[in-house]
Every structure is written in C-alpha cells, then in structure tokens.
Amino acid sequence: MRPRSAVKLALAGSLPERLRSLRDGQAAIRVATVGAALESGVLDALVEPRTTAALADTLAVTDVRLLEAFLEALEAGRLVRSGPAGHRLTRRGRAVLADDVVRAAYEGFSGYHTGLYRDLPVQLRGGPARSDIARHGDVIARLSRAFEPLVHDALAAEVERLRPARVLDVGCGDGTNLEHILRAAPEAEGTGVEVDAVAARMAQERLARADLADRGRVLAMDVRGLLADPARLGGPVDLALLANVVYYLPAAERSDFLHDVAALVRPGGTVMVVSTVAEPSAFSRHFDLLLRAQEGEMSLPTARDLAGYLAAAGLEVTGARRLTPGDPLHAVTGRRRG
Template sequence: MNLRYILSFLNIMKIPGLYPIMKDWRAFIRMHFIFSAHESGLLKALSTPSNRDMLIKELNVKRPEVLDALLEVGLASKELELNNGLFSIKGKRSKAIMESNGDMLAAMIQGNVTYYSDAYRNVTNRIHGGELGDDLDKIGDLVARFSKIAEPIIKNFISSIVHGKNPMRILDIGCGSGVLLKSAYDSNGNATGVGIDIDEKVVRQAGENISTWGLSDRFEIRHGDIRHISGEMGTFDVITLYNLLYYFDKEARLSLINNLRDMLLPTGVLAVAMSFHSKGKDMATANLNMVNSSLKGLTPLPQLDDITSVLKKCGFGKIEIHRFMPGSTFYGIVATQN
C-alpha cells in the first residue's frame, strides 16, 4: 500500500470525535443487521448451516440481490461466517437471540430499531408542534416481550410482598406476558387472581403463557380497561402496577389509585414498579422518557415524589421505596393503608 495513502488515512482518523462515532456506527449497523436477519427469518434458517440456494428456497426469496446484501453485512459485522459455501451464525448476539431466552433480546432490538428510533427521527417536527406518534396500540406485544428481562428483579420484589401469606388474591393491572402472576405463584402457592390488559394481543399472549405454565386454574386473564370495570372485580390482597402509571395523566392517576384503594382489603398492598424521571442520570430511563414524550397515550415519566404524593392523597399511610439497581431510577413502591 502506498505510504501516502496510509498517511492520509491516519490524518482522517485524527478528526476529533471520528473514532468514537465510527464505533457507534458499527454497532448501529450490527443492530440493524440482527433486526433484519431475525425479522426475515434468516437467523432461524441458519440454525442449520445453509448455502445461498438453500436460503433462497427456505425464505421464499424474490430478490436475491437483497439477500446477498444482507448476508454480506452479516459477514462484515462478524455475525455470520461462510465456510465451504455454507453460511452459519457466528456472532454472540445473533446466537443469543436463538437461545431459549432469546425472544426478549430480539424484542429489545426490534423496539430500538422501530418505535424508539421513530422518537428521534421525528423529534424536529414534534418539538415544533407536529403530531405525536400514534402507534401505541401496535407495540404492546413487543413491550410485553422485552419487559420479561426485568423478571428476576420483579420476582424478588413480588416475593417479598406475597411470601407466606394465605389467602393471596392478586390483581395484576397491565399484566403483559403474565410473568408477574407466575412469579407471585412461584413465591406463594396460595396465590390466585386476575390479570387484566387493555391490549388484545397482549391478553392473548398472557393467556397462552398462563396455560402453558399450567396456571389456568389459578389466574384469569381478562381484556379490558381497569377504569371501566374495577367495580365488578371484587377485592384483593395485592394489586400490582408494573410500568403503567405513565399511561395516565396526573388527574387520571389520582382517580385510578383512589379506585384501587377501594378494591384492596384493609390489610391489602398496592405494589408499584416502574421507571421514574432520571433528571439525566440514567440513560435507559432517559431513552424511555424520550419515547413516552413522543407517543400519544403516554405521558413523560413522573418523578418519584409525584407518585408518593398521590399515594398519600389517596389515603396510603405507609409507603416503602425499593431501589432495584444502583444508578437506575427503576424503583418499587409498596403502599398500605396503615
């Protein structure tokens, strides 16, 4: 290679900020490759090493040049490898997505490439008064899938509340995948109750999961809006709200929590787990807040004091705060009336 070219390249790399941006750019490309390879079925097809013709047939490819381009990105990003004409999965990230817990990892990537990315792409229009995103009803199933990643934390939180108590009737509002109900049952075999969600796709997912886990005789999964059917559900020992209160504005939160207090037995517990406004100290939460502020039907993340204040107004006399992770504004709140 000509020395002049090498020197020119080295001078280019001296541009302030170029190297870290290049690293971020490569990560950006890798994430988009994994998204496309998962969505298109390429990763699944490569669970068995396959040549190009096999992939074209397996994936019903009509534009081979697009598949070729995707395969090339996979090789360049080291997520794929090619040996003796056979493509196979090489990268740790792509391999992880194909493992038993891979669906929640795939959902994380899908969320970042789709609606998280949309919040940033459209920020210029929206800060000048443009329409907010209107696809909240399309992302519930995706959110439920990647929310499973917090299960170990939430399981410990719920376990501390329900362990050893009998009876234990639970209402899980915004039940997502139903994993919170399973966690409650794992900690207390006396647990029964109801999971409710406003998203029909999520309700189907939760119902299938509860059935698969053999818990259909313990928990009922219902489709509906808790604001409209709360009076017909009876009373509960525990009511849980997981990443839900930012779907309600300040006035609606007050009304909701008042109604939930009336649904609790005198010794009952209201358990809240959610991300709160980080004031720039937690990147994950700041990113979530960006999305919340960009979609119709969501509100910016509240501050922790905002929610504890509402709980006090609604008659909860004892409020315990649980900090789940250092440096994070993902908290749990346990509220009781006495």
C-alpha cells in the same frame, strides 16, 4: 501510520469525538443489522442450514444479489457462517433466537426506539404523534422481561410479608409477574388485567404452560371495568401490583386511577407500584422522550411522584426503594386504610 499523519489526524478536529462517533456508528449498524435479519426472517429461516437459492425461495426474495450482500454483512457481524454447503447460524445468531429478551431488544431498539429520533424533526414541527405503545405492545411486554428479576425479588418479599390469598396484576403484560406471585404464594388465586389483547393472550398462555391456569386467569380489559363488577375477582384482593403501568396515564389521572385500583383491595391490603422513573440518566431521559412523543399524555414520574400518587389516592405509603443501584426502577407500596 507516519508521525506527520498522526499529527494531522489529531489536529483535524476533535479526535476523541471523531473516535466516539465512529464507535457509536458501528454499534448502531450492529443493532440495525440484527433487527433487519429478524424482520426479514433471515435468522429464523437459517435455523436449518440453507443455500442462497433455498433461502431466497423460502423468503420469496426476488433480488438475490442484494440477499447475497446482506448475508455477507451478517457473516461480518458473526451472525451467519457461509460455506460451500450454504449458510448457517453461528453461536451468536442462535443466541439471538434462543433468548426472547435479546430478540425483543434488537426488534425494539432497531425499530421504534431509534425511529423516534429519525422522525423527531418532523414531529417537533407539528408532525403526528407516535403510536408505538399501541402498535408494539407485544415487543414492549417481551422487552420488559429484562427487569423482571429485580421486580421479582421485591415481589417475593411482599408476598412473604402479606401471604396473600388473592392477588391482582394490573397491566400484567405477558404474565410473568403474575406467574411469579402465584409460585411464591402457592395457596393464592390471581387475576391479571391487560388492555392489550395480544399481551393478554400471551399471559394466559404463559399461565397454562406453567400449570397455573387453575389458580390464575387473565382478563383483556381496563381494570376500571371491574369496579362495576368486582365479583369477577372473587372478592377483594390482598395485593394489587402495577408494574410499569402508571406512566401510560396522564399525570393528572394517576391518583384517581390508583384510588380505583385500591377500591378492589381489602382494608389492610397493599398496592405496589413499580415504575421506571424520571432522573438524569441517558436511558431515563430517552424513555421519557419516547413516552412524551406518543399519542396521549404519557411521561415518566419521579420517585417522589409515585409516593404522592399513592398518598393522594388515600393510601398510607409504607415503603419506597430503588430496586437496583444505578437503574431508574423504583418500587413504592401503599396500604389501604381501614
């Protein structure tokens, strides 16, 4: 580049922000490209190498020229490698399919996470609220696995302290936390409760694959339904876990909800609440906005709110900590008195 051209470029506007916008735009394209490759079925279809014609036939594609251009974009993104024999996945393409958290991240961030901002101008002017939580419960459950190692460390410490015989996982998602508890407490029995039927089925299947179905089961229902029939738990539990659940409830209902959960816990037992919290970080603010855009009164609590909810539910707050530096994920424990 000639010096004069460089000077003109520097004076044309905010050079740092222009560079940032181009870099961010390229990152957005990468996310959208992978998301489209998953949604269209192209990546899954290329688990086995295929020619363009065979791929078009497999996916019922009618616009072959557009498919060819898409494959070139996927090759530029290093997801697909093309040659005379056809198209096949690269190492990166195979990794997207092999790691379900990676897959869920691309599905979520190319979908409802960024769709929030595309639709926000309409919603700000009275447009309909979003329904991402109800429509994408399976993706949300899978994406939450990214934080599970952090939650599992805290759970292991609590299990070691309590040595529970009976546990309850409220809003158990795909069941990974319940599986971890049952492995850490080999004498314990556990019940997961999940209102999303798809996630509940995933959780039951996980327990079966882990050979834990004899000690763990999943109920597709609201946990408050157990108050009328607590015998379904086999008796009061020693530990009740609520991991990334409370922010789906209106703030005014959270203490009462925790009070209901605590009624299923034996005196001296523990209620453990794990939640992403509201704080001045980009992801926290984004997630809070996503929740507030949903149908219902959803929002992130603050770390102080979590302890307040437990105290208002009649529990003695016994611990509160950030699970990892720099991440807005906190755990708070409360002991049932008596």
